[in-house]
Each structure stands twice: as structure tokens, then as C-alpha cells.
Amino acid sequence: MSSIVYLNGEYVPRSEARISVMDRGFLFGDGIYEIIGVYNGRLFRSEQHLERLQRSLMAIKIEHQFRIEEYEQIIQELLEQNNITTENKYIYIQVTRGISTTRSHNFPKPSVKPSIFMMLDDLVRPSFAQLQKGFKAITREDSRWKDCFIKTISLLPNVLLSEEAIENDATETILIHNGYAIEGSNSNLFNVKNGVIITPPKSEHMLGGITRELIIELAQQNNLPIKENNITLNDLYSSDEIWVTSASRDIMPIVNLDDQIIANGQVGPMWQQMQTIFQGYKDAL
């Protein structure tokens, strides 16, 4: 059975949800998105995600159409209509600049109503066995645009970078910008060295993740040494541990980078500790 999605005011089966070919999301990738985890039927840090959604809209000059409470209301309606009570899912929200009459790079004048699409999708989470074994990643030069802090749907660079991981039997592609590891193609990056957790500082080149922020908070609350610092490619190779994190995949331990074994090739103790803390936080929601 096709799940029920929200599209511009209507609740329709996903298989029937269609948008005009003149929507600027389809013609120009002219929009932004957000992903909110749903654990045991409960929203995970939705306020932070919805605030970032508003910041993304401002960054690309789409006038706000909905208040945060209105998004929350639609999310609740989607959870109800799809009978989500105990499952783990995620909410996907996409807002585009709306539907043009002709195709022109420039914003429609007068401005049109933004298009809003929201759906529930399955979290594809690694199994316990996979997590205990660890994952492989590759590194590539960061080919993305300069304003990576904007969570845009113009994602072709990320798509191609992410696919390179798959072509190399890996899980994620870590992006190197001017010699520094920034983040993954759709995740943030942490490494551990000599007992300290390190993550690159926020910049315009990075999409500062909500999960990344939570991990920093949880480390601080649990007295685990953590700092924001630049990470070079050589730092990465000589890490004791590497993690990639995202709202849809939590914390994934990387034990092999560019076909080089990281440390002893085993999932590390700091990851075990953080994973337990993270799981505890989610279970207590």
C-alpha cells in the first residue's frame, strides 16, 4: 500500500502525488529540504530541524509560507494517516520556490506560492551485526558549490559523490576541501585521536547537521573530551576511530578508508560508548 504524503494542501497516496513540470524544484533544483527522524513514532529534535528549514528558506530568499507549528501539524497528520505509532521512520520536507509560467532563471515576478511536499520514508538503518563490523568509506575532492551550509535540493554533486562510494563497495564518500576533510556526501564527520573526539568546525563549506550538534552536546554532558578542529586527510588515515553521522543513519563507525585499515580495523571503544549514550538518549524521548 502506498503511504499518504502531503503535497500543497492535499493528502494523497505517494504513487498519485504529482507536481507540475513547471515547478522550479523540477526545472532548477530551486528549493531546500529537511529530514527529521521518527523513533518509536516520536519526532527527533523536530524544532531544530524546522528552524534550520526556515534558515534555508531565508538563505535562498523564499518567503516563509508556513510557521513552524503548521509544519508540525502536517507532520502529526501524516503520522496519523499512516498509522505510525511504534515504527522508526523519517519525515522528509521539501519546499521549492513554486510553479513558474515560463522557464527563467530569475525568480518569478510577482512571486508565486512555494510548493511544499512532505512524506514519510523508511529509515534504512544498519543492523547490529553491521555496526559491530564497521564500514568502509572513500575520500574524494569536494566538488560541491561554495554555499554548502544551505540544505538545497540541487544535489547532483552529492549524488555523484555518494554513488562513487557504492561503486567502490563503500558506504560514504568523505569530502576533502583544500586538504581538509569537511564532511560526507550526506553526513557529518568525526574522528577520535588519543582519546579526544574531533569534528571539523562549522563553515560555509559544511552542512552543520542536527545530529552532529547532538553528539557534541551528549559528549559534553557525559564528560567525553570533544573539540572542533580541522582534520587533514593524513589525520584521518592515522585516526584511532572515524565516524560519519546523519539524521537517517545515526553514528556509523568507519574502519576502512580508501582501502586503508583504520587503527586495528575494529570498531573503537569511543564509538561503543557514544553509541550507547546516543541510544539511551533516543530511548528516553
Add this chain to the structure above:
Amino acid sequence: MSSIVYLNGEYVPRSEARISVMDRGFLFGDGIYEIIGVYNGRLFRSEQHLERLQRSLMAIKIEHQFRIEEYEQIIQELLEQNNITTENKYIYIQVTRGISTTRSHNFPKPSVKPSIFMMLDDLVRPSFAQLQKGFKAITREDSRWKDCFIKTISLLPNVLLSEEAIENDATETILIHNGYAIEGSNSNLFNVKNGVIITPPKSEHMLGGITRELIIELAQQNNLPIKENNITLNDLYSSDEIWVTSASRDIMPIVNLDDQIIANGQVGPMWQQMQTIFQGYKDAL
């Protein structure tokens, strides 16, 4: 009356043409496009455009679905169904990776059928009076991704850069990469200095336009001195003439850059000459 467009095998009024929200064009900007001018009902360099379309598809690893003749057949059908015989229009072609069942950066496995959308749209051409007066442009740092040679629909960077021109009462934004002027947000760039026409050499940072190539050809055929060379921002300011060129706007003379008057602020003699040659070429089609 809404014009007839082509969408995945069907000819439908544009106002009724709708695509699944799960199309990767809508979710990821995961596709490419092409624009072919139609003058007096005749296609302008369609073979070159369709060959570039195939190269774009290969570059983003979408398997070819149509041969060039099949695109040409649909174009003819669109011209007929919309009764285009003498008008100036352009054909827009967009191909995306197709429709996924779930949202994942990675290519669908097994691969799905690409989505193909084609429409006719109006050429918004400057009037003779506007052309004789010349246009204003601005410069901005090139914020786009590294593989600008791919004509992708992930166009948010171009959209935002192009809109900055409008906000500054200008027509186009010329992009500066590492100190060199590369091209416009949706055009190629030429300048004239001491009787020589200059255009930046092709690179991965540039979308080498079909119109750009034609201008080079026409200059050579007509013994106008032309060369490919890097152009710095200072070179631009001290130009005798600046032009931006595209399939939808031909050759536009720029007489004001970043609020600085270029040369004497008048449209230059080389532009007049090239414009006449270009118009003659089109009339002889």
C-alpha cells in the same frame, strides 16, 4: 491556450503535465537539460545541442534511452502540434534519472527509466532599441560546483547568481573564478580589446556554449581576429567591448559593468559587425 508539451511518451497541455514527486529531478536536481533555438520555425544547430545532451547524460551516468533521431522526431511533433511555422521559440529538453520508490542519494538499483520532458517556450529577445543601447552586468565570485561543463538542472547556484543581477538592475552576472572571468550565470563571455575578440578557453569550470562556438566559427570565416585567452577582472573593466552570449539571447552587448562605464559606454563597432554576421547566418538557415 496552454501549449502542448512532451512528457514520458505523452503529448499533453503544459498546464496538465505533471511528474511524480519521487522523480529524481524534483528530489535531487538529478538530471540535465538542453535548449535549442527555433528561428522562423527552423531549428538552430540542433545536432550540436543534441550531441551535447548525450555527453551530459554520459557525464552523470544516465544510460541513453533515446537516439538523436528520436529527440528530433519529438521536436518535429511538438512544432507541428503547436503550429510553429514562422515564430521564434526555443525547445527545452530535460532528462532526469527517473522515478525512485524511496529517496536515496544513490542511483536506483536496478536502474529505472529516465524521465524525459520537452517543451516549447518563448524566446524573450531584447528589442532593437535595447540592443543599440546596451546592457548592464555585474560580477560575482563563482560559487558553483567544480563540474560546470555538465549542463545540470541542479541550478540553484546559477539561479541565485542570476537573481543578484536583477536586484542590481542588471541583465547578467559574470562569474569570477580565481581572479578570471569565466562566463555568465547563464551565458558565455567575450570581450574585445584593440580590435581582437577574446573569449575564455574551455575548461571544467565552464559550460562551453553552442552559441559561443558558432561565434568563434563566424569570426574566423569573416576574418575577424579572435582568440581564446584568460580574461582577468581588470581586463574586463578596461575592455573596448563586452558581450554575453547564449542560445536564448544571442549576443548581448554589455556597456556597464559593476556600475563602471565600459569604454565610452556605447555599443561597440565589433558587436555591430558580429551581430550583422550572426543575423545573416540565421536568416540563411
